[in-house]
Amino acid sequence: MAQGWNWSGFFDYLTNSYILGGAVTTLWLTLAAIVGGLVLGCALALARLSSFRWLSAPAHFYIWVFRGTPLLVQLIIIYTGLPQLGLRLSVVESALAGLILNEAAYLAEIVRGGILGVPAGQTNAARAVGFSGAQAMRYIVMPQALRLIVPALGNSVNGLLKTTSITSVISMEELLRRTQVLIQEKFMVLELFIVAATYYLLMTTAWDFVQRRIERHFGRAYSTTVSTPKPDTVLEQR
Amino acid sequence: MKMLSVLASATALALGMAQAIAQDCKSPVPDSALVKKGTLLMSVNPTLPPMQFVDQNGQLKGMRVELGGMIAKRLCLKPEYVRIEFSAMIPGLQAGRWDVINTGIFYTEERAKLMNMLQYEDQAISISTTKGNPLKISKPEDLSGKSIGVEIGGFEERKARELDKALTDKGMKGMTIRTFENFAMAYQSLRAGQVEVALSIDSTAAEYQKRGEFDRVLHGLFPTPVALATKNKALADAMAKALNDMKADGSFQKLFDQYGVKPIDGEIVVRGPAG
Secondary structure: OOOOOOHHHHHHHHOOHHHHHHHHHHHHHHHHHHHHHHHHHHHHHHHHHOOOHHHHHHHHHHHHHHHHOOHHHHHHHHHHHHHHHOOOOOHHHHHHHHHHHHHHHHHHHHHHHHHHOOOHHHHHHHHHOOOOHHHHHHHHHHHHHHHHHHHHHHHHHHHHHHHHHHHHHHOOOOHHHHHHHHHHHHOOHHHHHHHHHHHHHHHHHHHHHHHHHHHHHHOHHHOOOOOOOOHHHHHHHO | OHHHHHHHHHHHHHHHHHHHHHHHOOOOOOHHHOOOOOEEEEEEOOOEOOOEEEOOOOOEEOHHHHHHHHHHHHOOOEEEEEEOOHHHHHHHHHOOOOOEEEEEEEOOHHHHHHOEEEEEEEEEEEEEEEOOOOOOOOOHHHHOOOEEEEEOOOHHHHHHHHHHHHHHHOOOOOOEEEEEOOHHHHHHHHHOOOOOEEEEEHHHHHHHHHHOOEEEEEEEEEEEEEEEEEOOHHHHHHHHHHHHHHHHHOHHHHHHHHHOOOEOOOOOOEEOOOO
16 A cells, blocks of 8 residues: 655656646647637626617526536536437537536626726717727726726636636546546546646646736736836927 | 422433443443543444435434444443445545444455455446336446546446446446435436446445336446454454354344345455455
């Protein structure tokens, strides 16, 4: 029986290409889910904010269903339930569909919150100077909303990276599942799962850096490090 | 307050009764050999009817569950089950989470180096398809190019990989192996058409065929005894004695006959790291 912490076992698994392949799968699953979720989420947020009930009601319903049920249940329904109705998606398709559909519901609420966070006066002012509704959204509201959305969005990406592990139940071979597959080989449980944890931590940490850069980008206008002209020089220029 | 004192006296009464039962029957297993005093804590993955499964009311049923209860009774212990996925069982036994793995764990020499194993039942591997055997599978070679569902982390998964390797060694196309948390999920995926065949044990594949949902198209592959496993040697010895007593008085054979399962021939012995 393996006793005590085994460093060489840990490093063997840390550099194991099978595990690394699992981490790569986790990474692209996350990226695909966040991109897909964001596209669908934005559409849902705009639909929910629409004054047309035939647009806002279905969006509201969608968000209600997908935020109100566990991803695990959604995945099993998509993978083993839908074929009963004649729709059979592959493992990868099922995993992606589950992650995207679920994530979109959350992201829709984040985007909606961001849009509502921009004072209504901004839209009114834009309309007053002749912007159409869509133009006001695109050029006035969205740039300001994004600044509010990014921190929450970052949180979602971090969460999603870890949530992808749930797709292992439908036999998706991501990082967690590959870790589990290797367990039976030597039963170095602690070493193997610490390896998996290390990979997750590396990926979430890398995302932290990316997120900070994105936040800086959208927060430019509010940043104190950007030199703003003093009021009197502005006056002099006039 | 009155309610509380009634409750308290009822609890005291219940405790007293439990003690009275315990006193009637002295367990040959020392408390130090057990995870929980007076209890035989066993892990089971109840997704293999008719060996181990859960009925409509959530009650554990099946031959191995009954066997565990019979052993506990002979050891003057209270049987208690932890329901958990197979992949967690060996690590859990090593970590002292339960006393016994009673989930029909296949005997292998490597495993006997990790824990004490008592072989008691003959099993083998089966392949199931959906009803009517649509892919006309009649020999292992027919599995070439098929997708196969199996429970993760066990003998069955390893045998699936061996079957795959045997195919590729012959220059044939291998299988796509999909691993699931348990057999229930693997069969669910088979029913949904997500995999073309599912790999499980003879008894379970036969049971599903009897229920009319799936066909058992291959069976008797890799015949291997299954075992009960413990971390503690003294407990293993006590269990071996209980099992041999059951063999002697016929209750062992009776249980196996009831389920149409073949017990191993001869005496039940402990094979473990020490011996």
